Amino acid sequence: MKMKINGRTKVCGVIGKPIAHTMSPVIHNTLACELQVNLAYLPFLVEENIASAIEGAYHLGMLGLNVTVPYKSDVIGSLSEIDELAEKIGAVNTLVRQDTGYKGYNTDLPGLYRAMESDGVHIAGEEMIVLGAGGAARAVAFMCAAYGVKKLYLLNRNVEKARLVAKEVNDKSEREFVIPMALEEYPQLPNKKMIAIQATSVGLSPNVEDVVIADSAFYDKIHTGYDLIYKPTNTKFMELVKANGGVAYHGLKMLLYQGIIAFELWNETIVPEDLVNMVYQKMKEEMGINE
Numbered sequence: 001m002k003m004k005i006n007g008r009t010k011v012c013g014v015i016g017k018p019i020a021h022t023m024s025p026v027i028h029n030t031l032a033c034e035l036q037v038n039l040a041y042l043p044f045l046v047e048e049n050i051a052s053a054i055e056g057a058y059h060l061g062m063l064g065l066n067v068t069v070p071y072k073s074d075v076i077g078s079l080s081e082i083d084e085l086a087e088k089i090g091a092v093n094t095l096v097r098q099d100t101g102y103k104g105y106n107t108d109l110p111g112l113y114r115a116m117e118s119d120g121v122h123i124a125g126e127e128m129i130v131l132g133a134g135g136a137a138r139a140v141a142f143m144c145a146a147y148g149v150k151k152l153y154l155l156n157r158n159v160e161k162a163r164l165v166a167k168e169v170n171d172k173s174e175r176e177f178v179i180p181m182a183l184e185e186y187p188q189l190p191n192k193k194m195i196a197i198q199a200t201s202v203g204l205s206p207n208v209e210d211v212v213i214a215d216s217a218f219y220d221k222i223h224t225g226y227d228l229i230y231k232p233t234n235t236k237f238m239e240l241v242k243a244n245g246g247v248a249y250h251g252l253k254m255l256l257y258q259g260i261i262a263f264e265l266w267n268e269t270i271v272p273e274d275l276v277n278m279v280y281q282k283m284k285e286e287m288g289i290n291e
């Protein structure tokens with residue numbers, strides 16, 4: 001289907017620095033075309049002065065924006081309202097137009113949740129492992145709190161950082177469910193198979209042979225592994241999960257669903273699953289991924 005732009009076309013876009021690599025225009029313009037929504041989505045390189053950019057976007061009547069690196073926390077100062085999960089995480093990637101300004105959401109983590117659900121992986125009531133205690137891992141821990149994970153073992157090289165994240169997430173979610181551990185303490189994990197999320201930067205291209213824990217005894221405790229990395233689409237972590245009989249997924253679907261959820265927020269709609277799959281294929285084609 002062809003896109004038609006006219007006097008009533010609503011405009012959305014993504015702001016960041018750099019921005020040329022973004023997949024978001026593919027996601028949103030495909031959804032708009034297929035669902036016959038009169039919306040156009042463009043990339044905007046914002047070199048500096050993010051607050052003026054947001055103000056300008058609002059006064060230009062833009063329906064919404066996605067926000068990417070390095071502005072996900074800077075943008076919070078320009079919002080009229082913020083969603084509860086986004087506030088806890090301290091990072092906003094989606095702005096939705098309201099009467100008095102933009103409301104900020106974080107759709108990255110609900111995106112991971114929707115990706116997991118679509119893979120048939122349900123985290124409510126589960127005990128889980130998260131590798132890392134940086135920005136991504138911390139956000140994952142808040143997502144686990146929001147979606148009812150029973151217990152979370154948070155393993156990090158710097159155990160002090162793991163302790164800080166655990167304390168913050170436990171305090172804000174008012175339950176003691178995150179247990180901080182040093183990486184080398186993995187033999188003390190319970191002897192059962194769990195879901196694990198790899199939320200460090202280790203294994204990212206070009207360092208594709210790197211992995212946070214290499215011992216196969218660790219992977220005996222994992223039945224399902226998610227790597228937030230999607231370059232490469234088969235990380236060493238994923239390989240080790242699979243080599244020990246588990247199922248492993250990369251982070252590309254999370255990227256897809258953060259966009260799907262943003263589109264749903266802007267247009268007050270639900271994107272049907274067959275269309276989600278079609279957009280996913282399109283994204284993979286665009287990125288030269290054929291699996």
Ligand code: ATR
Nearest residue numbers: 132133134135136137156157158161200201202212
């Ligand atoms: P992001 O925003 O992607 O989470 P970050 O906040 O810089 O990035 O966090 C990077 C994460 O990867 C941290 O958990 C970091 O561990 P430390 O807190 O101990 O530094 C982890 N990481 C990076 N390089 C690592 C390595 N070589 N071995 C183990 N963990 C590593």
